[in-house]
């Protein structure tokens with residue numbers, strides 16, 4: 001499959017949210033709330049002057065994946081998602097590679113991300129791309 005990676009365009013936000021929804025459907029407990037949080041995060045990120053970007057993977061005229069990165073005290077990567085019908089075709093890897101290339105060219109330093117322990121696909125991708133686990137977050141129901 002042929003695809004290209006580039007920065008998002010403002011008018012693509014709803015399509016990106018749809019890819020988020022389909023990508024995270026299987027792995028999140030509260031999809032509706034997560035989609036809403038992501039929408040708010042995006043609006044904040046777009047209106048702030050923090051360095052960072054939202055990249056999309058495009059095949060034909062369809063957005064098939066996206067990934068974002070932002071610099072606060074250091075670089076933070078994510079979220080990333082690829083439409084389920086387009087997964088396992090190097091789209092996620094290419095998005096992450098391009099984000100890394102851009103973070104390097106925008107000053108480099110350290111990049112962190114958060115991933116659920118049960119998310120084997122993402123863990124495998126990140127490990128392949130040189131990320132190492134440095135901390136554990138613990139939680140319980142109250």
Ligand SMILES: CC(C)(COP(=O)(O)OP(=O)(O)OC[C@H]1O[C@@H](n2cnc3c(N)ncnc32)[C@H](O)[C@@H]1OP(=O)(O)O)[C@@H](O)C(=O)NCCC(=O)NCCS
Pocket residue numbers: 023024027078079080081082083086087088089090091092093094114115116119120121122124125126128
């Ligand atoms: C994680 C995700 C972005 C990977 O995207 P993708 O386009 O399918 O990944 P790629 O085809 O580029 O694969 C790159 C590597 O990821 C790992 N990987 C991807 N899918 C996998 C799967 N189903 N099982 C095991 N490893 C997998 C492999 O290491 C793979 O390398 P390989 O093909 O050489 O084995 C995608 O599975 C996704 O959108 N998941 C839902 C959203 C999500 O979990 N986001 C991350 C939250 S932290």
